[in-house]
Amino acid sequence: MSDVRWLDEREERAWRALQIMQMRIEGELAHRLAADSDLSYPDYLVLVVLTDQSDGTLRAFELAHALGWEKSRLSHHVNRMVKRGLVKKEPCNADRRGSYVVTTAKGRNAIAAAAPGHVAAVRDLFVDRLTPRELDDVADLAERVIGEIDQAAR
Secondary structure, eight states, X not given: OTTOOOOOHHHHHHHHHHHHHHHHHHHHHHHHHHXXXXXXXXXXXXXXXXXXXXXXXXXXXXXXXXXXXXXXXXXXXXXXXXXXXXXXXXXXXXXXXXXXXXXXXXXXXXXXXXXXXXXXXXXXXXXXXXOHHHHHHHHXXXXXXXXXXXXXXX
């Protein structure tokens, strides 16, 4: 393994800090969301993506891609959300193997109730701790990395 490009001290510091920050923020967001609503953090993420659509509907594979989830993870989680009445699944007539995931009225009401507390937590844990310039820098860096990953996947 002599051709491995090990991380130097600066690279390792940046990588580990990013990982730990993301884990801690997500953990705290999940904790606060559970305390303030009937939604889990993954429920909230699914509902955010769906409610960003004008009709609250996405093909299951599109939803999985938007969340960065494997097909099986999405399937299991959506089935749990269906049982709770937050979403429903509808067949796709154009592709009998595929399905749509659709937000229900209960799901829309649940995310509407949870969103103010979630946004307050995001502000408290992240946004309000950075300057406007730092927020722009974070967004620029993240968008560049995401774009390069997406480009490489094509």
